[in-house]
Amino acid sequence: MKSIIVSMAVAAGLMVAGSAMAADMPAEGKAKCAACHNVDSKKVGPAWTDVAKKYAGDKDAAGKIAASVTKGGSFGWKMGNMPPKGMGASDAEVQSLSKFIAGLK
Numbered sequence: 001m002k003s004i005i006v007s008m009a010v011a012a013g014l015m016v017a018g019s020a021m022a023a024d025m026p027a028e029g030k031a032k033c034a035a036c037h038n039v040d041s042k043k044v045g046p047a048w049t050d051v052a053k054k055y056a057g058d059k060d061a062a063g064k065i066a067a068s069v070t071k072g073g074s075f076g077w078k079m080g081n082m083p084p085k086g087m088g089a090s091d092a093e094v095q096s097l098s099k100f101i102a103g104l105k
């Protein structure tokens with residue numbers, strides 16, 4: 001019994017360590033985007049780390065991501081349509097979130 005408790009505690013500790021490694025979504029993202037996006041896994045829309053890979057090496061990555069987010073629609077992920085600016089993000093929020101997404105690894 002004791003060993004079961006110990007191994008559960010170890011597993012819980014590993015889970016905490018794993019989630020701490022992924023970049024945390026900025027507050028405006030949690031409010032306006034998190035219904036459909038996670039930073040590093042698919043939800044309704046693509047993982048933002050996958051979006052960062054799509055634009056890796058593109059000098060204007062943040063600008064292109066901001067254009068997609070502002071316009072909404074589909075961008076070739078075949079996951080459906082994204083509403084323009086998610087759930088009512090302001091232009092400034094779209095810009096800062098796009099920089100955050102472009103900077104993910």
Ligand code: HEC
Nearest residue numbers: 032033036045068074075076077078079080081082086089
């Ligand atoms: C109602 C759900 C929903 C919300 C809210 C939403 N998205 Fe999306 N998003 C999607 C879907 C679905 C796609 C994929 C569309 C496709 O299949 O191409 C997507 C795609 C994207 C992409 C990929 C763009 C590209 O050029 O490939 C980015 C970046 C993105 N979303 C950012 C955001 C940000 C930032 C917010 C918040 C301001 C947000 N999304 C809110 C559903 C959503």
